[in-house]
Amino acid sequence: MNTLLDETHAPDLQSWVASAQTADTDFPLQNLPYGRFRRLGSDEPLRIGVAIGDAVLDLRLAASAMVWPQELGTALDAMAAGELKPFMGESKSIRHLMRLTLSRALRTGSPHQATLVHCLVPIQDAEMHLPCEVGDYTDFYTGIHHATTVGKLFRPDNPLLPNYKWVPIGYHGRASSLCVSGGTVRRPWGQIKGEADMPEFAPTRRLDHELELAAYVGPGNTLGEPVPISRAEDHLFGLSLLNDWSARDLQAWEYQPLGPFLAKSFASTLSPWVVTMEALAPFRQAFTRPVSDPPPLPYLDSPANREQGALNIQLEVWLQTATMREQGQAATRLMQSNALDAYWTWAQLLTHHSSNGCNLRPGDVLGSGTLSGPRPEQGGSMLELSLGGKTPVALPNGESRSFLLDGDTLILRGHAEQTGARRIGFGDCTATVMEARV
Numbered sequence: 001m002n003t004l005l006d007e008t009h010a011p012d013l014q015s016w017v018a019s020a021q022t023a024d025t026d027f028p029l030q031n032l033p034y035g036r037f038r039r040l041g042s043d044e045p046l047r048i049g050v051a052i053g054d055a056v057l058d059l060r061l062a063a064s065a066m067v068w069p070q071e072l073g074t075a076l077d078a079m080a081a082g083e084l085k086p087f088m089g090e091s092k093s094i095r096h097l098m099r100l101t102l103s104r105a106l107r108t109g110s111p112h113q114a115t116l117v118h119c120l121v122p123i124q125d126a127e128m129h130l131p132c133e134v135g136d137y138t139d140f141y142t143g144i145h146h147a148t149t150v151g152k153l154f155r156p157d158n159p160l161l162p163n164y165k166w167v168p169i170g171y172h173g174r175a176s177s178l179c180v181s182g183g184t185v186r187r188p189w190g191q192i193k194g195e196a197d198m199p200e201f202a203p204t205r206r207l208d209h210e211l212e213l214a215a216y217v218g219p220g221n222t223l224g225e226p227v228p229i230s231r232a233e234d235h236l237f238g239l240s241l242l243n244d245w246s247a248r249d250l251q252a253w254e255y256q257p258l259g260p261f262l263a264k265s266f267a268s269t270l271s272p273w274v275v276t277m278e279a280l281a282p283f284r285q286a287f288t289r290p291v292s293d294p295p296p297l298p299y300l301d302s303p304a305n306r307e308q309g310a311l312n313i314q315l316e317v318w319l320q321t322a323t324m325r326e327q328g329q330a331a332t333r334l335m336q337s338n339a340l341d342a343y344w345t346w347a348q349l350l351t352h353h354s355s356n357g358c359n360l361r362p363g364d365v366l367g368s369g370t371l372s373g374p375r376p377e378q379g380g381s382m383l384e385l386s387l388g389g390k391t392p393v394a395l396p397n398g399e400s401r402s403f404l405l406d407g408d409t410l411i412l413r414g415h416a417e418q419t420g421a422r423r424i425g426f427g428d429c430t431a432t433v434m435e436a437r438v
Contacts, residue, residue, distance in 0.1 A: 004281035004308070006096075008032075008103040011422045015106045016113045017120070019053030026415065026425025027051040030282075032102050033238070033273040033427075034084055037126040046082035046129060049121070051273055051427070052106055056126050061119035066105060066112040072098055084132045084274075088218050088237045089362035095218070095237070099278050128182065128272035131216070131240070132363040134175045137268070138353060139212075139244060139260075139367035141169040144343040146370040146380055153388045165293050168300075168344045168352045169369075173244075174265035178365065181241075181271045181429045187406065187436040188266040190250035203436035204247035204263075206389065207404040211317050211380035211412055213339060213368040214242035215346050216274055223359040229302045232347035233277065235360065239313075239346075241271040241412045241429035242367050248383055248403070270365075271412070271429035282421035284308035287345050299355060300348045309345035314338055315371055315414045317380065321399055322407025331411055332396050337373035337380060339414075406435045 007013075008030065014021055015029040027033065033051050038044050047060035060080040068076055071094060078086035087098070105112045141147055144164070151159025163169070179185070187207055193199040218237035221227050227235055244264065251263035287309035295301065315338065320331035344352075349366055372380040379385040382403050385393050392400040404410070409432040415425035 004278075004284065006100070008099055008278070009282050009421065011420060013103070013422070014108045015052060016108050016110060017053045017055055017106060019055065022053070023423075025053055026427050027053055028422050028424060029103060029106055030422040031275060031279050031424040032099060033275045033279065034131060035272045035274065036082060036084060036129045036131050037121075037272075039121060040125050040127045048079035048082060048084050049126065050102055051123065054123050055120040056123055057102070057106070057116065058119045058121055062116055065115040065119050069097060069101060072101065085363045088132070088216060089220065091219065092234050095276070096278060099276065128180055130178060130180045130270060131272065131274050134178050134363055134365050135361050136364045137173040137175040137178060137367070138170050138365070139173045139264070139369060140344070140349055141369040142342040142344045142349070143368070143370045143372050143380065145341060145374050145378070146372040146384065149372065149379060149384045153383070165343070166297070168349050170349075170353070171259045173268070173367065175365070177265055178268050178270055179431070181269055181427075181431065183269070183431055184434045185245055185267040185269065185431045186434045188247050188250070188262065189436060190247060190262050191253055192249045193253040199253060204250055205403070206248035207433060208246045208248050208382045209317065209404065209410045210244040210246055210370040211315055211335075211337065211372070212242040212244050212370060213313070213315075213414070214240045214270055215349070215366045215368075216240070217350070217360045217362060217364040217366065220361040220364075221354050221359055224357040226357055227351055227354040227360075229300060229305060229347055229351040232350045233304070235350055236277050236346055237362070238274040238276040239280065239426070240274050241414050241426050243269040243410060243412050243429055243431065244367055244370075245269070246381070267431075268367075269429055269431045271427050273427045275424065275426055279424060280311055280416060283312045283416040283418050285310045285312050285340060289343075296348065300351060302347075305345055305347050309347055310342070311339050311416070312418055313414055313416050315380075316412070318411040318413065319395070319401070320409040320411070321395065321397075321405070323399060324397055325407075325409070327397070329397060331409065334385065334393065335373075335378050335380065337371055337378045339368070339371055341373055342368060342371060404433050406433050408433045
C-alpha cells in the first residue's frame with residue numbers, strides 16, 4: 001500500500017482551469033509544479049508560479065487574492081518575492097499543506113475561482129528562469145546501461161569499474177553554467193588530442209547531449225551531520241529534466257586523472273518546472289536489482305527504499321535540425337527510456353552525498369547521470385546511439401548525426417503515467433546549439 005497518497009492524487013480531480021483537463025497536458029491538477037517567471041517583455045520582479053494546464057498561477061498576485069493558512073505565511077511571502085529556496089527548506093508537512101491548499105483552491109467548485117482567475121498568466125506569456133539560484137551542483141552516474149555501453153567503447157573487456165555496483169559515483173559540477181530551457185548553447189573550445197603528438201586548441205567536434213533528471217534538495221543538513229537514508233526523502237524537494245551537455249573529444253583528453261572539467265562545465269540545461277516529490281508519489285515502485293549483484297551497504301538500504309524507492313518516469317529525447325526547422329518539419333524522436341533503470345535511488349544518492357558530513361543546502365541540484373535503457377536504440381546520448389561516432393544515426397529527412405551540429409535543437413521530455421493515476425509531465429527541456437566563437 002502506498003502511504004504517500006492523499007486526496008490531491010485522486011485521478012478524477014478536476015480543475016476550474018479548463019486546459020488542465022486535456023489528456024496530454026503535463027500540468028493537470030494532480031501535478032502543481034513550481035517555477036520562477038515574469039511576464040514576457042516586462043521588467044517586473046520575478047515571482048514564483050504554479051503551472052496548471054496552459055497557465056501559471058502567479059503567487060505574487062494569489063498571495064492577496066485569498067486567505068491562506070497562517071502556517072504558510074513565511075513561505076508564501078518569499079515565493080511572492082520570487083524566492084523558492086525558503087519554501088524548499090521547509091518541513092515536509094509545510095510543503096504538503098501548500099500542495100493541499102493549492103489543490104483545493106484550483107479544484108472545480110472552489111470558492112476562490114472568482115479571485116484566482118485574475119492571477120493566471122498564459123504559459124506562452126511567461127518568461128521562465130531557473131527555479132532558484134543554485135548554490136551547488138553534483139552530477140552522479142546512476143545509468144548503468146549508459147555506463148556499460150560507454151565503458152565497452154573504451155574498455156571492451158572491463159566496461160564497469162569495480163566500484164560501480166558498490167558506491168554511487170559522482171563529481172562536483174559547475175553551478176554557474178546551469179541554464180534554463182529555451183535558450184542556446186554555444187559550441188565550446190578546448191584541447192583535443194588526435195593522432196598527432198601535440199594536442200590542438202579548437203571547437204569541439206563531438207558535441208553531445210545527456211538525458212538526465214535533476215533533483216532539487218529541500219531542507220539541508222548541518223556540516224558534519226549526515227542524513228540517514230530513513231530521513232533522506234524528507235530532504236528531497238522535487239525533480240526537473242536536465243540536459244548535461246558534453247564535449248566528448250575534450251573529455252577524452254582531459255578527464256584523467258581527476259574526471260570531467262571543461263568538457264562539461266560550458267552548459268547544462270534545466271527544465272523550468274520543479275515537479276515535487278509529493279506529486280510523484282503515485283509513480284513509486286519497488287527498487288530492485290539483479291540477484292547476482294551485491295546488495296547496497298547498510299547505510300544505503302532501508303525497507304522504505306526497497307519498497308518504493310524507484311520512480312516510473314518515461315523519458316524521451318527529440319531532435320530538430322536547422323534544415324528541419326527551415327522546411328517546417330517537426331522534431332523527430334531519437335530515443336525513449338525509463339528512470340526505473342537507474343541503478344541507485346534519489347534517497348541513496350542524497351544519503352551517500354552527505355555520508356561524509358557534507359552539508360547540502362536548499363536548492364542544491366543533484367544530477368542523475370545519463371538515463372539510458374538496456375537496448376541500443378535507448379541510448380541517452382549520441383555517443384551511445386552512434387557507437388562513438390562509428391554508426392551515424394539516420395534521420396527521417398535524409399540527414400544523419402554522429403554528434404550534434406550547429407543549429408540542432410535538442411528537446412528532452414518526461415512524464416509519469418501509471419494505472420490508477422493521472423498522467424503528469426515535466427514540460428520541455430530545450431536548447432539550440434550555436435556556432436563556436438571566432
